[in-house]
Amino acid sequence: MRTSIEWMVGGQQGEGIDSTGELFARTLVRYGYSVSTYKQFMSRIKGGHTNYKLKATIQRNYYAGDEIDILLCLDKESLEKNESNLSKGALIIQEGTVENLIRNEEKQYDIFTVPLKKLASELGNPLAKNMIAIGISSALVDLPKELLNHFISEIFEKKGEEVIRTNIQAVAKGYELTTNFLSHLVSPLEKADLKDQLFMSGNEATAFGSLMAGCRFLSAYPITPASEIMEWLAKELPAVGGTVMQVEDEIAGICLAIGANYSGVRAMTSTSGPGISLKTEAIGMAGMSEVPIVIVNSQRGGPSTGLPTKHEQSDLQHMIYGTHGEIPRIVLYPSTIEEAFYIAAESFNLAEYYQCPVIVALDLGLSMNKMTVPSFNSKRVEIHRGKLLTEEELKLYKEDFFSRYRFTDDGISPRPLVGMKNGLHLTSSNEHGEDGYITEDPELRIKMMRKRLEKTKEAMIQEPFKLQSSTGISPKEVDILLVGMGSTFGAINEAMTKLNEQGRETYAHLHIQQLYPLPLEQLSDLFENKRIITIENNYTSQLLILLKQHLPIHNQAESIVQFDGNPFMIKTLLEQMKKVV
Amino acid sequence: MATMKDLRGDAPTWCPGCGHFSIMAGIQKSMIELGYEPHEFAIISGIGCSGKVSEYIRSNSFHTIHGRSVPIAQGVKMGNPNLKVIASGGDGDGYGIGLGHFVHASRRNIDMSYIVMDNSIYGLTKGQTSPRSEHGFVTKSASSENKEYPVDPVCTSIINGATFVAQGYSGNIKQLTHIIKRAIEHRGFSHVNIFSPCVTFNKVNTYDYYKERLISIEEPFHTRDAAIQSLREHHGLVTGILFEELRDDYQTKLGIDFDMQSVQSGEMDHERLTLMQERFK
Ligand SMILES: Cc1ncc(C[n+]2csc(CCOP(=O)(O)OP(=O)(O)O)c2C)c(N)n1
Ligand code: SF4
Numbered sequence A: 001m002r003t004s005i006e007w008m009v010g011g012q013q014g015e016g017i018d019s020t021g022e023l024f025a026r027t028l029v030r031y032g033y034s035v036s037t038y039k040q041f042m043s044r045i046k047g048g049h050t051n052y053k054l055k056a057t058i059q060r061n062y063y064a065g066d067e068i069d070i071l072l073c074l075d076k077e078s079l080e081k082n083e084s085n086l087s088k089g090a091l092i093i094q095e096g097t098v099e100n101l102i103r104n105e106e107k108q109y110d111i112f113t114v115p116l117k118k119l120a121s122e123l124g125n126p127l128a129k130n131m132i133a134i135g136i137s138s139a140l141v142d143l144p145k146e147l148l149n150h151f152i153s154e155i156f157e158k159k160g161e162e163v164i165r166t167n168i169q170a171v172a173k174g175y176e177l178t179t180n181f182l183s184h185l186v187s188p189l190e191k192a193d194l195k196d197q198l199f200m201s202g203n204e205a206t207a208f209g210s211l212m213a214g215c216r217f218l219s220a221y222p223i224t225p226a227s228e229i230m231e232w233l234a235k236e237l238p239a240v241g242g243t244v245m246q247v248e249d250e251i252a253g254i255c256l257a258i259g260a261n262y263s264g265v266r267a268m269t270s271t272s273g274p275g276i277s278l279k280t281e282a283i284g285m286a287g288m289s290e291v292p293i294v295i296v297n298s299q300r301g302g303p304s305t306g307l308p309t310k311h312e313q314s315d316l317q318h319m320i321y322g323t324h325g326e327i328p329r330i331v332l333y334p335s336t337i338e339e340a341f342y343i344a345a346e347s348f349n350l351a352e353y354y355q356c357p358v359i360v361a362l363d364l365g366l367s368m369n370k371m372t373v374p375s376f377n378s379k380r381v382e383i384h385r386g387k388l389l390t391e392e393e394l395k396l397y398k399e400d401f402f403s404r405y406r407f408t409d410d411g412i413s414p415r416p417l418v419g420m421k422n423g424l425h426l427t428s429s430n431e432h433g434e435d436g437y438i439t440e441d442p443e444l445r446i447k448m449m450r451k452r453l454e455k456t457k458e459a460m461i462q463e464p465f466k467l468q469s470s471t472g473i474s475p476k477e478v479d480i481l482l483v484g485m486g487s488t489f490g491a492i493n494e495a496m497t498k499l500n501e502q503g504r505e506t507y508a509h510l511h512i513q514q515l516y517p518l519p520l521e522q523l524s525d526l527f528e529n530k531r532i533i534t535i536e537n538n539y540t541s542q543l544l545i546l547l548k549q550h551l552p553i554h555n556q557a558e559s560i561v562q563f564d565g566n567p568f569m570i571k572t573l574l575e576q577m578k579k580v581v
Numbered sequence B: 001m002a003t004m005k006d007l008r009g010d011a012p013t014w015c016p017g018c019g020h021f022s023i024m025a026g027i028q029k030s031m032i033e034l035g036y037e038p039h040e041f042a043i044i045s046g047i048g049c050s051g052k053v054s055e056y057i058r059s060n061s062f063h064t065i066h067g068r069s070v071p072i073a074q075g076v077k078m079g080n081p082n083l084k085v086i087a088s089g090g091d092g093d094g095y096g097i098g099l100g101h102f103v104h105a106s107r108r109n110i111d112m113s114y115i116v117m118d119n120s121i122y123g124l125t126k127g128q129t130s131p132r133s134e135h136g137f138v139t140k141s142a143s144s145e146n147k148e149y150p151v152d153p154v155c156t157s158i159i160n161g162a163t164f165v166a167q168g169y170s171g172n173i174k175q176l177t178h179i180i181k182r183a184i185e186h187r188g189f190s191h192v193n194i195f196s197p198c199v200t201f202n203k204v205n206t207y208d209y210y211k212e213r214l215i216s217i218e219e220p221f222h223t224r225d226a227a228i229q230s231l232r233e234h235h236g237l238v239t240g241i242l243f244e245e246l247r248d249d250y251q252t253k254l255g256i257d258f259d260m261q262s263v264q265s266g267e268m269d270h271e272r273l274t275l276m277q278e279r280f281k
């Protein structure tokens, strides 16, 4: 009996690798397992190696795993690139002329060659060849075939009876092959019954959370790994009276969204590094003119065009500081796909309440890979539209030109909607007085700067960070705190568990979700008397620098970085930890 | 009905004689004569001497950044289709840094008006060459006379599908007002380029220069080609409504029952959430 399975399909781009991986992943979700996935791909459409990795477990997991138990190779590179990650006793499935099982004693794996193409053609559907391999894989972990058949009927429903029938036959063929050739390798996966699970990517969760929070407009420009947010909302927004616009560039993307926000709409833009660079002037305008805007930045490998289809976390400082002059802003970074939904929803509340840009950071790992997520709770984040005035409230001000930037105790001025009868007002990117008119008066300037830059001080999301340790260890009393952000959550968490099991020092895992303004009070308590090790996917240790800038931790903090375009593996994390500790 | 007084905002700081004054007056007169209230408008301006117009007209105004009034204005209209949206700015703002947005707005045809105060120079930054400066134009920002040729704004919008294209002149406020009124009432993207002498820095394109050269037309050309041909023959110095075409604007074409502002504070829509979640199972 096994409690987890790590599986990968690899092949050339354009060969349906993604859909094969996704199908097997979704099958496992249907069986009640927790599934995490990771896709490797290149910046080209046809050709080039790509693979889809998954790990299914009986308990919740957040990491697609270091190893591979079953590797479905549809090209040569699949084995070359992944051989070092094969687990002991792994099985490799390869296209071959006849069914044949070969043992590699030295490396301790088996290769099963099988004429997938030929067998699928015999079934009358050459496209079903990958389905035979899914059948083999399912049989190897002893998944009951009936549910799989049911699932196939569901997903191929639109393609018709014939396609359903041949695919079901293909799966049956796979089960038969396992029985005939691989029965001694079958190792059943323990039954799981995780209920009410959703399977989605961070991009989908972000888009979904935004829609549920009342976002009705997105304007953006296509870019990996953020495009999916735009594409998802393009399908879903019209049903709720909204729309997506793909516009001429990222500057237009943010400018239209700011315009819509000015009109009183919850509107956003989504992009990646190159786009966020182009948006910086407009971010400054939103900060200065106090217009809400939500910007999603799904980070990828930089600098410049960099590694466009690879993972990195190197825009941190750009998101926090990028733009000339000084503006109020909030920068959030969900640690899981589940959190992406809620944090996206919260970002609209914060943007409207504080009337400033809110940047939601994602990274390629978080954006593009799917994971199981528990069903969302409609009560966790409520919609709060901040100090938006109604026509009735406006009347009470009795102003024939509304002072849009009036000074208040909390620095946040009430906001009429454009078009309201008593709400004529001026919004401006120039320094301005309470009425919005240009000013260069030094005293007024100082007051306005203070108003803007101090208003977000108290901004705080529901979960500014996640803090965990192993059972029996209080996270507040450990020797070493591992600190991360974004999609490294799963890997750091598992690494921490392993380190605690080794039983030398004690470890806790802190994952920061609110990067700016930092929850300083809580962090400073937490950091006391501990060694701090940030774990981040960039060269310059941007998270470490950020923490050092705000907290006196210079003699107790260091970092582990990786910037090769790939996410951390647990084994490399543990190796690096050995060097540091 | 609004009066001129109702539409007066901050006190203008333009140089006496600046062409921008008449353009602002033309916009204000149009608002009055069309019978709208100030709050039915949103005036979105860029940066330049011209960009200050949003502060000088009392309305809903947004004084934005250099070159981006057009995309911001389009977003405003998307957000609230009931507003009359006017974007305005200078020739540098619109045909230099903002040229890309202008071309795309022309072909997108969102229902708004774009009024450009074209003085063929960078006024606010004190007299550098603009993308509208003539070949051979001499300014302090170039080491020799201008070796480039000017952008042709109206041919650009005509050729890129704008559904209303007109040209006016600060010295003819009557025609100007007529044009702006028609532009505001036009359903779709209307582009109005207005020759607006900069009395301080442009010693070539003066009131006299325009008075001598401009010809005006009474009726729009029937085809885009005819408009372009005539403009070419007259070095672009033609005023009047050059071309108009009735075509569904962008939002009408989308056919969506827009309802973007009405999101209320309170719990998320539980039913929708439950329903939409199903597709992730
Ligand atoms: C991104 C950016 N670059 C440069 C400037 C400086 N700047 C302000 S106005 C202007 C040009 C103004 O010329 P135009 O748009 O023709 O307006 P005018 O003053 O002539 O009415 C420039 C370059 C700026 N504000 N922002
Ligand atoms: S510098 Fe030129 S454009 Fe600017 S206000 Fe003076 S005359 Fe007008």
Ligand SMILES: [Mg+2]
Residues within 6 Å of the ligand: B048, B090, B091, B092, B117, B118, B119, B120, B121, B122, B123, B130
């Ligand atoms: Mg100019």
